[in-house]
Amino acid sequence: MKKIIKNGLVIDPANNINEIRDIFIDGGRIVSAFDEKDAEIIDAKGCIVAPGLVDMHVHLREPGFEYKETIATGTAAAAKGGFTSVACMPNTNPVTDNAAVVTFIKDKAEKEGSVNVYPIGAITKGQKGEELSEIGELKAAGAVAISDDGRPVSSAGMMRKALIYSSGFDIPVISHCEVMSLVDGGVMNEGYYSTYLGLRGIPDAAEEVMVSRDVILSEETGVPVHIAHISTKGSAEIIRQAKKRGVKVTCETCPHYFSLTDAAVVGYNTNAKMNPPLRTDEDVAAIKEAIKDGTVDAIATDHAPHHIDEKNVEFDYAANGIVGLETALSLGISCLVNEGVITMPELIEKLSVNPAKILGIPAGTLSEGAPADVVIFDANAKRTVNVSEFASKSKNSPYDGYELSGEVKYTIVGGNIAHKKA
Amino acid sequence: MNWTRKDLLGLKDVSAEEIQYILDNAATMKHILSQNVKKVPHLRGKSVITLFYENSTRTRMSFELAGKYLSADTANITASGSSVAKGENLLDTGRTLDVMGCDVIVMRHNCSGAPHLLSQHVNASVINAGDGMNEHPTQALLDMFTMVEKKGSLKGLKVAILGDVLHSRVARSNFYGLNTMGAKVYVASPATLLPKNVEELGVTVCKTVEEAIKDADVVMNLRMQLERQKSGLFPSVSEYAKYYGLNEDKLKLAKPDALIMHPGPVNRGVEITTGIADHERSVIDEQVTNGVAIRMALLYIFANRRNEE
Ligand SMILES: [Zn+2]
Numbered sequence: 001m002k003k004i005i006k007n008g009l010v011i012d013p014a015n016n017i018n019e020i021r022d023i024f025i026d027g028g029r030i031v032s033a034f035d036e037k038d039a040e041i042i043d044a045k046g047c048i049v050a051p052g053l054v055d056m057h058v059h060l061r062e063p064g065f066e067y068k069e070t071i072a073t074g075t076a077a078a079a080k081g082g083f084t085s086v087a088c089m090p091n092t093n094p095v096t097d098n099a100a101v102v103t104f105i106k107d108k109a110e111k112e113g114s115v116n117v118y119p120i121g122a123i124t125k126g127q128k129g130e131e132l133s134e135i136g137e138l139k140a141a142g143a144v145a146i147s148d149d150g151r152p153v154s155s156a157g158m159m160r161k162a163l164i165y166s167s168g169f170d171i172p173v174i175s176h177c178e179v180m181s182l183v184d185g186g187v188m189n190e191g192y193y194s195t196y197l198g199l200r201g202i203p204d205a206a207e208e209v210m211v212s213r214d215v216i217l218s219e220e221t222g223v224p225v226h227i228a229h230i231s232t233k234g235s236a237e238i239i240r241q242a243k244k245r246g247v248k249v250t251c252e253t254c255p256h257y258f259s260l261t262d263a264a265v266v267g268y269n270t271n272a273k274m275n276p277p278l279r280t281d282e283d284v285a286a287i288k289e290a291i292k293d294g295t296v297d298a299i300a301t302d303h304a305p306h307h308i309d310e311k312n313v314e315f316d317y318a319a320n321g322i323v324g325l326e327t328a329l330s331l332g333i334s335c336l337v338n339e340g341v342i343t344m345p346e347l348i349e350k351l352s353v354n355p356a357k358i359l360g361i362p363a364g365t366l367s368e369g370a371p372a373d374v375v376i377f378d379a380n381a382k383r384t385v386n387v388s389e390f391a392s393k394s395k396n397s398p399y400d401g402y403e404l405s406g407e408v409k410y411t412i413v414g415g416n417i418a419h420k421k422a
Numbered sequence: 423m424n425w426t427r428k429d430l431l432g433l434k435d436v437s438a439e440e441i442q443y444i445l446d447n448a449a450t451m452k453h454i455l456s457q458n459v460k461k462v463p464h465l466r467g468k469s470v471i472t473l474f475y476e477n478s479t480r481t482r483m484s485f486e487l488a489g490k491y492l493s494a495d496t497a498n499i500t501a502s503g504s505s506v507a508k509g510e511n512l513l514d515t516g517r518t519l520d521v522m523g524c525d526v527i528v529m530r531h532n533c534s535g536a537p538h539l540l541s542q543h544v545n546a547s548v549i550n551a552g553d554g555m556n557e558h559p560t561q562a563l564l565d566m567f568t569m570v571e572k573k574g575s576l577k578g579l580k581v582a583i584l585g586d587v588l589h590s591r592v593a594r595s596n597f598y599g600l601n602t603m604g605a606k607v608y609v610a611s612p613a614t615l616l617p618k619n620v621e622e623l624g625v626t627v628c629k630t631v632e633e634a635i636k637d638a639d640v641v642m643n644l645r646m647q648l649e650r651q652k653s654g655l656f657p658s659v660s661e662y663a664k665y666y667g668l669n670e671d672k673l674k675l676a677k678p679d680a681l682i683m684h685p686g687p688v689n690r691g692v693e694i695t696t697g698i699a700d701h702e703r704s705v706i707d708e709q710v711t712n713g714v715a716i717r718m719a720l721l722y723i724f725a726n727r728r729n730e731e
Binding site: 184190191192194195196197198199200201267268309312313314315316317 | 434512513531533534538539553554555556557594617618619622623
């Protein structure tokens with residue numbers, strides 16, 4: 001059905017638009033103005049109308065871990081959070097290292113998903129870091145990128161081969177940077193709080209050594225690399241310098257790395273346990289600076305649902321990660337836009353335009369002819385985060401009870417309403 | 423004083439008044455220990471369970487005897503041979519003990535924070551008998567009790583703590599307790615075994631053992647786990663003993679009446695020479711006795727807490 005989104009402040013950074021105007025939708029696409037009769041009118045007065053958000057780093061857990069999340073619940077969470085496209089990581093069971101699993105995810109998403117789902121294939125078979133996956137087959141089946149996320153590609157030689165080989169298929173390579181011998185059993189950031197809590201620390205170098213490695217490999221091979229979830233001041237600086245000299249490196253960070261520090265672990269709060277770990281005030285400031293100056297291209301959630309029984313245990317034994325789809329936009333508004341770090345159009349760039357560009361997917365714009373993937377949100381509305389209201393099957397969020405700004409009113413995917421604020 | 427604290431998870435947030443109250447109670451308990459007949463009826467009808475996820479015969483025995491001397495019913499659960507080994511999770515185990523009517527759970531666990539987790543889900547008082555690398559509050563209390571016995575007061579004492587500070591829960595509890603009571607703590611350890619930002623816990627970090635020991639009132643050596651050598655944290659036992667162990671020569675730098683302490687069990691020839699362990703100023707055996715007194719005091723305080731509710 002035809003739809004017109006009226007009276008909203010349209011922010012479409014891809015077309016340099018930032019003004020009140022109407023958006024016309026027909027046949028699942030954005031179209032030029034048409035007559036109002038026979039069209040469903042969505043009043044967006046007081047709201048921002050933007051290209052649907054794109055999360056380039058989520059874990060939907062299906063197949064294999066349906067007790068944590070399914071494609072149905074994960075994409076429902078995405079829609080609630082304003083995301084119209086998500087790219088899901090391959091650490092499923094079986095691992096998404098072959099065309100059959102990619103096809104399974106796409107079929108399932110087609111039938112049960114609320115938003116567009118783009119599978120990411122594994123770099124190596126079984127994510128073991130030993131042999132390359134069939135990268136050509138993965139791409140042909142619909143994988144939009146490759147990554148061994150959840151695990152690093154530990155061997156520099158294997159990473160170099162992955163970059164070179166993947167260049168033959170023009171598929172982005174996403175690197176989860178973590179040197180295991182430096183992690184050495186660590187469960188939180190190494191610093192005052194790890195000492196205070198008696199928990200084993202993970203030094204910044206565990207991330208930064210591999211970020212440096214991958215920057216050098218990208219520079220040497222000329223193949224682009226995307227660094228997942230950077231969390232430290234040092235990683236930001238390494239990437240900033242690399243970009244300056246023309247290395248084709250892009251990176252993402254997550255809302256928790258600009259809104260929380262390792263102090264959140266006090267009390268052995270397992271919802272503050274993630275990988276990479278929450279860092280210090282200084283790192284948070286540096287990550288914000290890197291978001292501001294463009295070193296950080298994208299904001300991704302690393303949405304990592306876990307069952308309560310995997311979190312309600314000893315800190316050392318607790319699973320890494322938090323759910324993020326239903327809080328990301330509010331955290332971006334509250335901690336970045338409202339604090340003056342970046343403007344609203346810049347936030348939309350990092351939550352939609354840039355990740356779409358990095359993955360090469362049709363999203364991130366409200367141009368005529370583009371898929372009608374739109375988010376409508378009230379940036380000023382206050383909300384109190386309540387995990388029991390999450391659409392995600394898992395509730396492992398450190399933000400329960402937080403007062404945040406920004407509320408999603410509508411999420412429209414391919415012209416259909418995927419979420420409407422009740 | 424009116425005791426309101428439900429659990430003893432560590433000394434981080436325990437006040438000077440509370441520590442003093444525990445030490446005063448322990449003095450009374452030590453008197454009981456010196457009697458011919460050591461059994462008193464203070465905790466008749468109360469139950470104490472020791473829940474140990476890590477082997478430690480000494481600490482478990484110390485608590486068990488403390489409970490028995492006070493006429494409490496005591497029982498032990500160890501990680502092997504129970505539902506724990508069958509994969510039952512901590513909270514299920516804790517709840518089971520709780521609904522059986524247990525008054526105090528004494529817990530030893532290899533994970534930091536495990537007693538904190540348990541305490542939030544049980545009505546029983548939880549006493550931390552050592553959690554991971556975090557705290558071992560009853561050890562620090564018995565150390566402080568021993569220092570007070572010998573030195574009269576903790577205020578202004580210079581205490582040198584030597585060795586593997588990184589992995590030591592004994593060290594952390596002593597840092598907190600001694601700071602609260604006005605002592606000054608100096609540490610020395612191989613740089614690989616010094617936790618990051620440790621000076622922010624209120625201790626002075628010294629580069630050498632000699633520097634830390636100088637004019638000390640108390641010299642405490644931590645136990646060195648020999649497997650740390652294999653993980654590359656120090657090169658050899660002999661080099662460790664040479665630079666970070668305590669011997670007669672180094673001891674000369676301390677005050678002439680300095681106490682020698684060790685949480686036990688001692689690795690003779692590693693962190694401490696036999697001559698030092700058996701030195702006339704070594705109070706290592708008295709620490710063990712005082713451990714029972716401290717644990718009697720704690721069981722008494724915590725098992726009776728619920729009478730007042
Ligand atoms: Zn990752």
